[in-house]
Amino acid sequence: SPRDNRECSEFDPEEPHFLSYPYLANHCVAALFKDTAEVIPLAATGQLFGSPIFEYDNDKQQPKERRHILVWFDSHPETVSKGAEAYYSLLNLLCCRSKIIYAYNQSRRCHEAARNISSQLEQKVEELVQPPEETLEDLEQWLRFIPQKAFQYAKYLRDMEDHSTAITTNMLNYTSMLEKIQTLSLPDDNLAFFQNFLDHNCKQWQKQIEVDLYYLKPSQHLFDQMSSTIRGIIEVKQTESDRNLQKTLQDKEAADxxxxxxxxxxxxxxxxxxxxxxxxxxxxxxxxxxxxxxxxxxxxxxxxxxxxxxxxxxxxxxxxxxxxxxxxxxxx
Structure with missing residues (x-):
């Protein structure tokens, strides 16, 4: 049809820009998302087994919204054979990459939840600095509330440590897969973008989790201190209440x-x-x-x-x- 002829003419091998692999890679990615308005930017370029490879990534934080695309051309006689030999290594490498991104995203969710609990605790600490006006019922409710929040807080910190461990483990697996691919690579291959993911993204994320835990862990001691403080306030208020009750009973007994x-x-x-x-x-x-x-x-x-x-x-x-x-x- 005339429409099909127009689409084919856009990739006419006789045109000079057809020889531009980045141009062709951009059209391949655009064709994948032609029904959406999303544009996936080019993140890096390289060469794998003699053929050019292009990495596209939208860097979204949510794993469901993350788009990571590799466009790899076959322009070398050994590309297909070596690609078949390195197939499982490349597949596992990409799986490790996805697991690392997912673990970091989960650590962000835990960090946000822990920060919310910490903010509630700090707000209550500020209230307790002033003379408390709460009744015994209010304080006892807080005394029941704090252990629950402390348990949730500790769980979020533990999960963050688990996610950090997951990142470390998958980094080791990622490195192992990358080394296997590199043993099959040709002298002119350029796999720097694979290595950059380890050297920049992963290490930065690990450092971020480490810093977050450094700031969040001291708040765990506040839960115990706050519980002790509230118990002390309850004892004082209970003593005053008992004294007032005793005086009331004595006055009533005297009147009787x-x-x-x-x-x-x-x-x-x-x-x-x-x-x-x-x-x-x-x-x-x-x-x-x-x-x-x-x-x-x-x-x-x-x-x-x-x-x-x-x-x-x-x-x-x-x-x-x-x-x-x-x-x-x-x-x-």
Whole structure:
């Protein structure tokens, strides 16, 4: 079709730029991503088994977004045969490279998570420098929270060390595979970009993890110190709370005793008054007859009730002063 003819004409061997391998390599990479707007930049060039090789890398941090492409041409009689002989070494080398990149990416995630926990801890330390206003419940909640965070923090640091070990192990394997490839290489081969990955990227990443651990590890001691500090604050607050509770109970007990004593005084006064009233009623059962004999002898109901009321008030009048005196004596 006319369209196919136009596409083929773009790579016409008669055109001068067809002899430019970088130009052709760029078109190969563009063809791989022709349906996307992503542009993979050229990272390095070299020569493997007599033929030019081009490395493209977008240097994305996320492994899923990372694009690493090698465009290798066949322009030498020994390229195919030596490539077949070094196939597994080259494949393992690229696998080690991917594992190193993945391990470093995971170490970044652990570092970020550990930094978040460390920031929370430092913020709480700043709060504890000032006089704490938290209640016992708040402090006890923090005391439960700190061991959990300390465990997570230690796990992230351990994982970072594991990722550093994984990088070191895969660097050794990468070096071994590269040496096998180099034993098969031709005198004019240039594998510097393979070696640069070891000398620059890997060593820089290892150093970065080492520095991160250097800054993060001292914070582990803060967890223990903070737990001890909070326990001390809880003990002080608990002592104050117990003291206040004891004082409240003592005040309540004193008030109860006072009310009980007042009640006893009232009961004693009333009881004494009733006793005196009973004695007086036995000694002088009808004092109204002594006061007004003629009135009490009247044979009608009103005079009878009047005399009875006089007798009752007489005995009460004797009992009240005695009861009051007893009540006052009990209050002393």
């Amino acid at each position: 005793k006072k009310r009980e004593k007042q009640l006893e005084s009232v009961i004693a006064g009333v009881g004494t008054g009733l006793t005196i009233s009973g004695i007086s009623s036995q000694v002088a059962s009808n004092p109204s007859k002594e006061i007004s004999p003629a009135a009490c002898q009247q044979p009608n109901l009103p005079f009878y009730f009047a005399c009875s009321l006089v007798d009752m008030f007489f005995h009460i009048a004797i009992a009240i002063p005695v009861g009051i005196l007893v009540w006052l004596w009990q209050k002393r």
